[in-house]
Amino acid sequence: MSQPTPVATTWVNGRVADNLPVTDRGLAYGDGLFETLRACRGTLPLQALHLARLQRGCAALRIPFEADLIAAELNNAAAIVGDGVVKLILSRGTGQRGYAMPADATPSRIISISPLPLYPSDRRDGVHLFACTTRLADQPLLAGIKHLNRLEQVLARSEWQDPAFAEGLVCDQQGAVVECTMSNLFARVAGQWVTPDLGRCGVQGVMREYLLAQLAERRQPARVARLSRDALYQADEVFCCNSLIGVWPVVRLDDQVWQVGGETRLLQSLAEQVYL
């Protein structure tokens, strides 16, 4: 007997609802933040890192951050979905026309649950990257946080349809490597992991943070630094990661081919242990 496909369920400000007032500033200006969490047997293993990033985003955008309320709602959603995805959108709330932040806005919390995305299982043994021509703009005020202004990612992701490419590499305006469209990138250079500095553009992924912490704990700290396209090509191992996919080794970009290395397998194993 086949199981019925789970239907995504949504809550708005704590109540079951699937719509939002059109005056919400999340719609009007992308004035808000989001988090996408992987639920595992009803829990959210990386919740603390997600909430820390959300708090940084709230500080940058000056949106009130109600940690306990949000954590409770996320945990409730995780208990319902079991194994799956919990997504939170936190917008500034409704407002009149005009860019000025309303003095009295109450943030909107939109939480939805959905099944884990069905990626081909062989991606854990290596993926091809598409080289996107879309370049990320330098904006230190918004770099690192997961805000709702995501047209750059939408444009970059639209550059390829061929499913042979699992992800797309995105660079900054100067041509340095930043990240992939929905994941962060690590490269093994001269015996050390390097991941691009995200001080001017890019999203500080939670899996990236987790792996950086794991490496630091093992006294093999990664370097967070500028990574040129040439340095990436010459790297010994490359992988991309996020909290849903874990670690995907990169085995091809343009004409460059890599083997899946032992250091990548080690981090992949650490990522997979999060959800055991």
Next chain:
Amino acid sequence: MSQPTPVATTWVNGRVADNLPVTDRGLAYGDGLFETLRACRGTLPLQALHLARLQRGCAALRIPFEADLIAAELNNAAAIVGDGVVKLILSRGTGQRGYAMPADATPSRIISISPLPLYPSDRRDGVHLFACTTRLADQPLLAGIKHLNRLEQVLARSEWQDPAFAEGLVCDQQGAVVECTMSNLFARVAGQWVTPDLGRCGVQGVMREYLLAQLAERRQPARVARLSRDALYQADEVFCCNSLIGVWPVVRLDDQVWQVGGETRLLQSLAEQVYL
């Protein structure tokens, strides 16, 4: 007897509604565009310029552009509001999680009407600009169009609350003048109008387009060029403009003071004639 305040009314995809599915990509990623039009006695005098910009935005974001349907709905809203504001949000429509543009998405049209904003009438005789420290990022793929990724404007507008400042000046990452938070800027330099080039950031305002066309028709074309902060300080006349406010002469920025000049009054008069 006081009149009751007109209540804003909203249509979603042609039906009276004040909410939208939370799966709309306008909310998820700011994946869409907007236009704010001034209605005058039930008509939209600059509608053609608004629709032209919307079409450019649809081309840039690859959102289908249904010109006739949108024009009909805007005209319907204008007839109802009479004298006021008609705002359109055109998003890519609903979609699953993920940045990839859905192949089958139907754009969402959200149209709302509201009264004209109540700005102090003395602003037509000169305004003070606040010098924002928020700088706009260089992103040629999104420059000029009126997309929904507006966190930079939200941050810039949040830098001042003092109503003595009517608008805020915003520069690019290199410190050159781009625009104001909700309007474009013109400066009179060496006997010619200059307005910043918006090829890397900024919004091509409809009133700016209208005034550029008017100047060209009078064989006094403006220069569209880089405008340094120093060049702005040294200008003989300065104004900001948009299709709701018309032309506001700028009489102060930092310690620099300007008089309201005759050339500014001429363009102000042209802007006001649009809505007579």
